Amino acid sequence: MTVRAADVAAAVRAGTTTATELLEQHLATIAQREPEIHAFNLVMTDHAREAAAAVDAKVAAGIDPGPLAGVTVALKDNMCTRGVPTTCSSKILDGWKPPYDATIVTTLRDAGAVVIGKTNLDEFAMGSSTENSAFGPTRNPHDTSRVPGGSSGGSAASVAAGFAHLALGSDTGGSIRQPAALCGVVGVKPTYGYVSRYGLVAFASSLDQIGPFTNSVADAALLLDVIGGHDERDSTSIPQVHPSLTDAITQGVEGLRVGRITDLPEGADPDVQERLEAAFAALRDAGATIVDVQVPAFTFGLTAYYLIAPAEASSNLARYDGVRYGLRVEAADTNAMYGVTRAAGFGDEVKRRIMLGTYALSAGYYDAYYGKALKVRRLIHDDFERAYQHADVLLTPTSPTVAFPFGDKGDNPFAMYLCDTYTIPTNLAGHPGMSVPFGTGAHALPVGVQVLAGTLQEPVMFRVAAALERAMQ
Amino acid sequence: MPDHPAERITVADVAKVARLARLDLPDDELEHLAHQLAGMLEHFADVDALDLADVEPMTQPYPLVNVFRSDVVTPGVDRDEVMAAAPSSEGGRFRVPPIIGLEG
Amino acid sequence: MSAYDGLPGDWELVVGLEVHVELATATKLFSGSPNRFGDEPNTNIDPVTLGLPGALPVLNEHAVELAMRVGAALNCTIQGCTFHRKNYFYPDMPKAYQITQYDQPLNVDGYLDLPNGVRVGIERAHMEEDAGKSTHVGGSGGRVHGATSSLIDLNRAGVPLVEIVSRPDIRSADDARAYVSELRSILVAIGASDAKMEEGSMRVDANVSVHKPGTPFGTRCEIKNVNSVRSVGRAIEYEARRQIDLIESGDTVVQQTRHWDEGDGRTHTLRSKEDADDYRYFLEPDLVPLVPSPEWIRRVHDALPMLPAARRTRLAAATGQPAGSEAVTAVVERGQDEYVLAVAAAGGDVARALVHVKEAFAESPDVPASDLAALTLLETGGKLTATQAKAVLAELVANGGGDAAAIAAAKGFEAIDTGALEGFVDEAIAADPDAWAKFCAGDGKAMGALVGLVMKASRGKADGKLVTALLQQKRG
């Protein structure tokens, strides 16, 4: 039986346990298993102890520390934390400590949460295995010879290994949902604009969203209830108050229409496919109706994504130029300094995507590549919208496979990109999606089922996720 | 312009892109990238089957317009803190090597 | 005379101007960092200005309002618009891209009428952010060439700009100068910018080409770094002659960006278009479209003050001076036309007021209109000579106003002026020819009689010494 974050916070608020006590338990678990897992780039022991003490002091003084009182949270290391190194698992940010906090960091602190550390990721969130980290890979807590998925592999592993109650990741093409599936935890990519991006180091600005990793659907609802909402520092943040997801999950799925995408791209392993069928069956048993829908452009997601995301990334990552912060490799003139600094500071996958994105935007190729990709993006969005006229949610595999061994994808970038076949179209559409653990597949490794919904349909998505979770208990 | 310049990506093209992106890469890496880029762009031929003539490009995942801030000064960051983190600085300014050859 | 009359042969000049103007906001275009000139380096910085990882832009509403005012004042269509990223590396551009407007700018298709009646088309007036400043050290004269390093100050980075792009409608260096002056007056009048070329809050780039009328436009060169209205004319003249010399000696003009050097009065190659810029423009994903409502656009139009051209016409009508006269132009450009009209409203003489304001109010002194009105009345009433009035005016300017009559009295100007005095003297001579004859013969008493007559006629206001001097002067 997993511990619920809401119960933890309730206990801390009631004074039956302390934030400090909970933190020390987590630090002990980290001390035990982190050398093997490498979920963190940095365990913020001192900062976390101060934060826990502050929560305890509030309780002692009769002040409510907030809905996440004493709950430990691990942050993907692409979220800015004032005075604490934020590396994006890249050498190019060597030594940089942000002079400001991301909006979600402030929000978490105000809710009484204790940020316990910064988690490992594929460099600048580019990857699906966390093998592309400049600081070495993270290992899957279920089998340390295998990857945790990525790019938010460290955050997924930290929750799976019990290093933190909750974690936050970022999802540009599946970077929360895929590692959540591979590590057997819940992972949510909210509607674009649901959570502030201010202070999230940009990969692809029109696709990036922050979201939770948790041990339960209820925890994910609670965390998203805390971090969701308008932020005036993010122009793309949706200016409205979101309905409580914690309330939503108390409702069942009776009468809901769950869509099966009949033209979904093939490629999921049989064990994964088997769990998806079991999920449909479970929802039918819970009172939902299964309907067939088509999303023809789904299959073009990967190609559109691998032009749009690198194009935006090539621009977003141009600021790492050795002038104001981070790494500089000296050279005779500024232009030469740029070239050698960036060549030394970025890893292979990041360079590959910067090159691809620069090419796609460059004179003469814009229309053939980037411009066309934006049109494909529209088709994908519109196809989803049509499907949501017939179904409240769609169900797909999250990942085509269970966690794979290190080095499995070799030097073939496209083989790695295929990991995100089922997650990418949602980012392009701007819609929410989440992965819910739904039993195990090959090698007794976790399998996740992906629940997709239309814009701001998080409540219905969470209801279905909760039903799946109940079916497994 | 051909619909798919992919098959025609030369090492010289890649070298030009590397210059634009300010990535100082050795020749063998440029060659390797030429192959990989061509390989990835080949996949883009998938979308040839689609009729995109009348499709509006999608540039915004959520439709918002007119998001403003008011013209009010907000706290900034401390110069000393910023300069302490800079690779090189002098008198409160960032120092860079001579600026030449920056055009194009 | 046009400085351009000297152009050899039947060459015609074709000029389009791109003017960058810093908007008079309190903060930057996309963050709450102060928009302030002259502060210590890198003190007006924040995560957005520094291009820190994770920082996001949010559009300054007042900057939009000011940019719309520019569009309205330049007779542009104000429209829904978007922001793009223009990608290029330069150390004073912290994100390595400039947020600017590309294919959908805020203001399009306007015009500006020059005082001489020439209409210059405005292609667009779009919003964008400014870059920081680089100082080159170790070389000679702060030049980029030969410098051992450069120092970067980002206080200016992110300051809101409007870039006003004219059509290539300008045909003389004089008109180019007039365009810049007129644009400057408009920008100041509408409160969009202080438009100080010397501080860089207004910067001019000139696209210059030459051709023979009836033939297509020639290849153009863009001239950067033109930092004063005077330089605009000089740079264009130099560049036109350079191009004509090239063509006439059988060479061709190469499309280039050139740099105006105020020191040697020449333009120099900055870069050629061969290594063409590839800015990889794409829509800025961190911002949303700007769609001013029709009500907002109407409000901006309604709130526009009277523009310099209309104000020149109004002042000309009030003063009887030509609208293109130096006095009318200068007074309107300084924004002192309302003041001159206030002097008239206070009962003063408006023509005299115009002259005084033009001559003595360059520093915009705080003289109440009623005080200046009183002074002009003393003048027209014959109580003060022009020279005396000038001295009183100087006092008014120095003291920020005062009672003109009292100042005149204190200066001894209350005595009637020499002209009137001479009249009284002549009258006295005519009234008592006997006394005059005696005075001419050397009778001192006779002089007393004549002075007495003058004093009586002037009701005691005449200066006795002056009267004596006049009488002696007339006696020869």
Ligand SMILES: [Mg+2]
């Ligand atoms: Mg320009």
Ligand SMILES: [Zn+2]
């Ligand atoms: Zn510009």
